[in-house]
Amino acid sequence: xxxxxxxxxxxxxxxxxxxxxxxxxxxxxxxxxxxxxxxxxxxxxxxxxxxxxxxxxxxxxxxxxxxxxxxxxxxxxxxxxxxxxxxxxxxxxxxxxxxxxxxxxxxxxxxxxxxxxxxxxxxxxxxxxxxxxxxxxxxxxxxxxxxxxxxxxxxxxxxxxxxxxxxxxxxxxxxxxxxxxxxxxxxxxxxxxxxxxxxxxx
Numbered sequence: 001x002x003x004x005x006x007x008x009x010x011x012x013x014x015x016x017x018x019x020x021x022x023x024x025x026x027x028x029x030x031x032x033x034x035x036x037x038x039x040x041x042x043x044x045x046x047x048x049x050x051x052x053x054x055x056x057x058x059x060x061x062x063x064x065x066x067x068x069x070x071x072x073x074x075x076x077x078x079x080x081x082x083x084x085x086x087x088x089x090x091x092x093x094x095x096x097x098x099x100x101x102x103x104x105x106x107x108x109x110x111x112x113x114x115x116x117x118x119x120x121x122x123x124x125x126x127x128x129x130x131x132x133x134x135x136x137x138x139x140x141x142x143x144x145x146x147x148x149x150x151x152x153x154x155x156x157x158x159x160x161x162x163x164x165x166x167x168x169x170x171x172x173x174x175x176x177x178x179x180x181x182x183x184x185x186x187x188x189x190x191x192x193x194x195x196x197x198x199x200x201x202x
Contacts, residue, residue, distance in 0.1 A: 014090035018183040035077030042070040058152045077148035089189035096194040106140040120144040121181045132160035134200035157200035
């Protein structure tokens, strides 16, 4: 068995105008595919550790030193992107009342959460991700990670994530990352977010 590239759950052009078909094609077929290939190449060097990337990246010290950074970069890249595709939807979805209430209780209001998430995404220097996570205490938290680091490495369970690498938005938004972040909120798959929220809280 090897890690495989998941199919997109919608057509390449399904998220237009927020994300264009060319960006989705390059992002999925080239960038994500490269992370999969490189993660498999690293894992082949140590078949004894298995292929459970979530378990491995939740305990990075358990990863053999000679492939540790390769798995952080490429295994994390695969997990982050596999999740990202599912967090986007061409159909309008609504946030659940349970999650909405938790967001209000944690951040003050949905608008306050949106502002905090937008700040995390905007101020992540260089390449990385912005996240809404459930922390070890079962509380919601907004955070960001550099490069392809996954929140799992910090014991956090991601329920919403935004890729802010330039390859995710540059064709459509050029260097204006805030416009891409704003558009992201129009295509969030809140059904998936709620599913992850309930699993993380369980």
